[in-house]
Amino acid sequence: MKRQHELEEHYGKMTQAFRIWMKQAGYTDTTQKEYMREAYGYLESLEGAEVEQAAKMHVISFLVSKQRGAGDRARNRTLSAIRSFYTALIDFELAVRNPAMEVKKSKTEKNKKPVYLEEDELAASLAFIDGRYRARNIAIFLLMSYCGLRVGEVHRLNRSDFNSVRGTIEVFGKGRKWNEIPVPEELASVLTEVAQDRITPYKEQEDALFVSQKGRRLSIRQIQKIASQTFEAFKSEYPNAANKKLSCHKLRHTFATILLKNGVDIRVVKELLGHASIETTMIYTHVNNEQKKEAMATIRLPINI
Structure with missing residues (x-):
């Protein structure tokens, strides 16, 4: 991954908006850190392209690039992070659409029976x-x-x-x-x-x-x-x-x-x-x-x- 400061130079306003949005939304510190890491990875995958111009294909390509060795749970969590990232940008009027919402979550995880105690x-x-x-x-x-x-x-x-x-x-x-x-x-x-x-x-x-x-x-x-x-x-x-x-x-x-x-x-x-x-x-x-x-x-x- 590119050094974080390089991504900040180009996408700093958006990453700052995402941090503020997650904090006011009540996300835990752990989730904020994980989602920011996913956001930086996604931004690097854009290779300098503007975030608001990214399409469904860009999101899927990023998910595929991370899929090696990762299960459905990890894939869905990455997708949730990107969805939240775009939701934050829309709330702060830095974007008008959320291409990550056009990508479906893995059904395998959704159909998995929850573990519980009798x-x-x-x-x-x-x-x-x-x-x-x-x-x-x-x-x-x-x-x-x-x-x-x-x-x-x-x-x-x-x-x-x-x-x-x-x-x-x-x-x-x-x-x-x-x-x-x-x-x-x-x-x-x-x-x-x-x-x-x-x-x-x-x-x-x-x-x-x-x-x-x-x-x-x-x-x-x-x-x-x-x-x-x-x-x-x-x-x-x-x-x-x-x-x-x-x-x-x-x-x-x-x-x-x-x-x-x-x-x-x-x-x-x-x-x-x-x-x-x-x-x-x-x-x-x-x-x-x-x-x-x-x-x-x-x-x-x-x-x-």
Whole structure:
């Protein structure tokens, strides 16, 4: 890749617009870095051509150039980054069309069944959360698995976002959208305890609900580490789950799956997850082998055949 400063000389106004747009849109620091890296790669592929003159062919050519050894997930993430880049330019009136929207995402990934924990597995995994900050870590785990929060949303939670009287939390999610979520009574009790007993912040004005041992807002990476350590301990004792690739986001998958299996209207699940489109929620309407067996058990074949 060309040196970044060379690209900045030609496309600096656009890259600056993209940074500002992502920040005000509430993208996590990790996503911002990844999307900027993809944007620089795309700009280099234009070989000095003007961004607003690029067509669908340019986007596809860039995706193909990166496809060697990369799966559908990586391809779709790159496409999402380029789509966002053009959306930012349009918002700042630096472009009038988004050629990346004309490129379809990989169907293979969209049709892939989400990984999730069964309800008994989820309950069992909680027993492996231990240590000095057990209450805090359990609260984090429960927010992702029983309220469906993204790891970035947990990271951004403030004490003021939790209303213990109403039993709700205000979640600042994707697209800078606020979403009020009712909290189960048991979880509300845990959150109240965490809010009261949290570590004294390094900065007096810090309102973060989850604070690290150094007194700073718990980072996304630290939250992921808490989940990773819990999953490793859980899978060592539950071999049936050993092959599942578990992560913070898989807890969100679990939350959605449990609701739909319990008969909750998919439109309600969509709102709880903070999805912009019900099509995104549809990926959780998968069925498992036990449900298939139950369905087949309802069939009655003729006795005399």
